[in-house]
Every structure is written in structure tokens, then in C-alpha cells.
Amino acid sequence: MYHLFKSIYLHATSKEEYSILLLGLDNAGKTTLLEQLKATYSSTLHPNLKTVPTVGQNVATVELPAPHSLYLKIWDVGGQHSLRGLWQSYYSSCHAIVFVIDSTDIGDADIVTLSTDEGRLGEEHGRLDECRAVLEGVLQSEQAEGVPVLVLANKQDREDCVEVVRIKEGLVRKVFEGEKGGNVRDSRVLPCSALTGTGVQEAVEWLCSRVKWNKEARPPVMR
Ligand SMILES: Nc1nc2c(ncn2[C@@H]2O[C@H](COP(=O)(O)OP(=O)(O)OP(=O)(O)O)[C@@H](O)[C@H]2O)c(=O)[nH]1
Numbered sequence: 186m187y188h189l190f191k192s193i194y195l196h197a198t199s200k201e202e203y204s205i206l207l208l209g210l211d212n213a214g215k216t217t218l219l220e221q222l223k224a225t226y227s228s229t230l231h232p233n234l235k236t237v238p239t240v241g242q243n244v245a246t247v248e249l250p251a252p253h254s255l256y257l258k259i260w261d262v263g264g265q266h267s268l269r270g271l272w273q274s275y276y277s278s279c280h281a282i283v284f285v286i287d288s289t290d291i292g293d294a295d296i297v298t299l300s301t302d303e304g305r306l307g308e309e310h311g312r313l314d315e316c317r318a319v320l321e322g323v324l325q326s327e328q329a330e331g332v333p334v335l336v337l338a339n340k341q342d343r344e345d346c347v348e349v350v351r352i353k354e355g356l357v358r359k360v361f362e363g364e365k366g367g368n369v370r371d372s373r374v375l376p377c378s379a380l381t382g383t384g385v386q387e388a389v390e391w392l393c394s395r396v397k398w399n400k401e402a403r404p405p406v407m408r
């Protein structure tokens with residue numbers, strides 16, 4: 186009887202916890218996003234927006250109120266080239282991936298034209314190729330198969346940013362639908378500014394709905 190009551194009590198008082206993995210090139214804004222997320226779901230914290238390049242990882246757990254009533258454990262890992270090999274050790278235990286893109290560092294020309302060979306000649310296209318290759322690498326990882334992927338077009342507060350629709354059509358759609366896009370999976374592209382917080386709650390809403398939807402394939406941890 187004691188065990189029955191204990192399990193009923195635990196069931197009534199515990200909440201689901203889902204792990205979210207923040208990936209993307211160095212300088213994309215992952216740590217800034219983590220700081221913004223911590224502050225958004227805390228009544229006391231102010232975001233620390235003076236970040237330094239991450240060597241290793243940062244992790245934080247945020248508690249989402251009703252109607253979600255769950256925890257998100259958010260892993261922010263370094264995006265520098267030499268650190269990307271560490272990403273794969275996080276894949277098997279994550280419930281969703283957020284791929285953060287610096288919308289000011291993928292070319293200032295028409296990104297859709299840039300995806301054709303003619304469009305590339307003589308144009309300044311920032312780190313578009315690197316970003317595409319890294320995103321393809323994530324999608325091809327077997328351990329991350331089927332995990333929902335949210336692509337965030339970050340730094341939308343800056344005047345020199347490429348707008349989200351162009352990032353979606355010119356970069357993300359091509360990667361997902363290309364031969365290196367892996368299997369069909371749940372994905373979305375959203376605009377945001379990790380610095381100002383714009384779009385952060387919309388990103389969380391999408392993540393919550395998708396991790397719950399995928400919970401039979403990747404069950405949450407009860408906490
Ligand atoms: N204007 C603007 N700047 C941003 C935004 N997000 C991040 N930044 C700036 O971009 C720089 C890099 O941000 P980080 O959050 O440290 O980048 P990161 O992705 O964690 O980089 P690594 O740790 O090296 O992988 C910082 O100077 C941030 O202030 C944004 O939404 N808008």
C-alpha cells in the first residue's frame with residue numbers, strides 16, 4: 186500500500202523534462218539565447234548578454250508554467266570548428282535540436298540566387314557554405330534521427346540581416362530536401378533576436394508542442 190501511495194504521489198507531483206540541444210556555428214547566438222530563455226522563464230533573473238565564446242558547454246533548466254507544466258533542460262555547446270566533434274555525444278539523449286543561424290553572416294546578396302552556381306560568382310556570401318555543411322552534418326547523424334529540428338534565423342534585430350523567408354527558401358529548404366537532408370522529420374524555421382528576446386517564446390511554444398508529439402519515440406525524463 187505504501188508503494189502504491191508513493192507512486193501516486195510521485196506521479197501527481199513530478200513533471201516531464203525534455204532536453205533541448207542548441208547547435209550552430211560559433212558566434213550564431215546560442216549562449217545569448219540560453220541567457221534570454223533563462224530570464225524569460227524566471228521572475229527574478231536578468232539575462233547576462235555579455236557572452237564569451239563557449240569552450241565546452243552551458244546547461245540550464247527552465248520550468249514552464251501551465252498549460253505546458255514541464256521542464257526544458259537546455260544544452261548550449263560551443264560552435265567553434267574544433268568543438269563540433271563533441272556535438273554527437275549529445276544526440277542520443279536530446280528531444281529536440283535548435284539550430285541557430287546568424288542571419289547577418291550568410292551573404293548580403295539574394296540568398297536564393299546564391300544557391301545557384303551563377304549567383305555565387307563574385308558575390309560576398311559570408312559563411313553560407315559552412316552553415317549549410319554543418320546543418321547537413323547534423324541532419325545526417327544517425328543518433329539524431331527523427332528528432333524535431335527548429336532552425337532559428339537569429340539577429341533579426343540587425344538592419345543587415347537576411348530576412349527569414351529568404352533563409353527558409355534559399356538555405357534551409359534546400360538542405361532538408363537535398364540528398365544530405367536525412368529522413369523526413371518535424372522541422373520549422375522561425376525568426377528571432379536572442380539579444381532583444383523577440384521570437385523566443387514562439388520558439389519555445391513550437392518546441393514544447395513537438396517534443397510532446399514525439400514523446401513515444403523519445404520519452405521524457407520524469408522529475
Ligand atoms: N544584434 C544581435 N547580436 C546578437 C544576437 N544574438 C547574439 N548576438 C551577439 O553575437 C555574439 C555571439 O553571441 P554568442 O551567444 O556568444 O554566440 P554563440 O553561438 O554562443 O558562440 P560560440 O559559443 O562560439 O559557439 C555576441 O556579441 C552577441 O551579443 C542577436 O539576436 N542580435
Ligand SMILES: [Mg+2]
Binds near residue numbers: 216217237238263
Ligand atoms: Mg556560446
